[in-house]
Structures are given as C-alpha cells and as structure tokens.
Amino acid sequence: MSKRKIRVVAAQIERDGKYLITQRKPTSSLPLLWEFPGGRVEDGETDEDALRRELQEDMRIEAEVLAHSVAVTHEYVAYIIDFRVYRCRILTADDKIQKVGIHDFRWVAPHEFDDYEFPGADQATVDALLKEY
Numbered sequence: 001m002s003k004r005k006i007r008v009v010a011a012q013i014e015r016d017g018k019y020l021i022t023q024r025k026p027t028s029s030l031p032l033l034w035e036f037p038g039g040r041v042e043d044g045e046t047d048e049d050a051l052r053r054e055l056q057e058d059m060r061i062e063a064e065v066l067a068h069s070v071a072v073t074h075e076y077v078a079y080i081i082d083f084r085v086y087r088c089r090i091l092t093a094d095d096k097i098q099k100v101g102i103h104d105f106r107w108v109a110p111h112e113f114d115d116y117e118f119p120g121a122d123q124a125t126v127d128a129l130l131k132e133y
Helices: 047-059 110-115 120-131
Strands: 004-015 018-023 038-040 063-075 079-090 104-108
Touching: 004 047, 004 063, 004 120, 038 047, 047 063, 047 079, 063 120, 079 120, 104 110, 110 120
Parallel strands: 004 079
Antiparallel strands: 004 018, 004 038, 018 104, 063 079
C-alpha cells in the first residue's frame, strides 16, 4: 500500500537577517517542535492561497507571497510530505501577531537554528537555507 502524500507550504519570512519560526502547540502532531509558519494545501487551493490562509488563521498575519524558495519531499512513518517553501514579506507588525494556531513564535538568525528542534521536512529546509550562508 502506498503512503498518502500531503502538500504542505511554509513561509520563509526574513527581517533584519532573522527568520520567523513558530512552535507547534502541545496538542499537535510533532508537539512543541519549531517550524516555518504554514500548513496544508486544501483541495482546489493554490500554494500561494493556502499559505496566505494558513498565516491568517494561525497568527492573523497578512503577507505577500513572493518567490518559491525550497522544495523538499520528506517521508514520515504514515505519510509523505511534499513541502514547498516560499519567500514572503510580512505586512503585519510584530505586536499584531497573535498565537491563535501556534504555541509561540521567534525571530531567529541562521546561526541560532541549531538551538531549536525542527520536524524532518523543516530541518531539510533549514539545511538548504544554511547553504546560502
């Protein structure tokens, strides 16, 4: 039996040399791990629409989706993630970011990524981003 494939999008939001990462809720799958903000692409959605919707739902962030940055396929025990990362520009001030669908968020410099535990697909993205530095 083949594994279910899930399309997931994430935002690479950079400001002053730091990237926005979010912490999964304690009740989520992969609880309390850190990741780039985003989520699943629903049937009939474009990657860009899904990313804007997820950012709005999880943090009340308005963002402009720019260029595709990284693509990673990562196999978990029960499913395969088709993970697409897009550079985005945040249009919301920090003090307006809300923790609706996330546990926490941080702005992190690339040299600090090792201080945070990421799920497999996100770790592959971190590794790809670090190659740029």
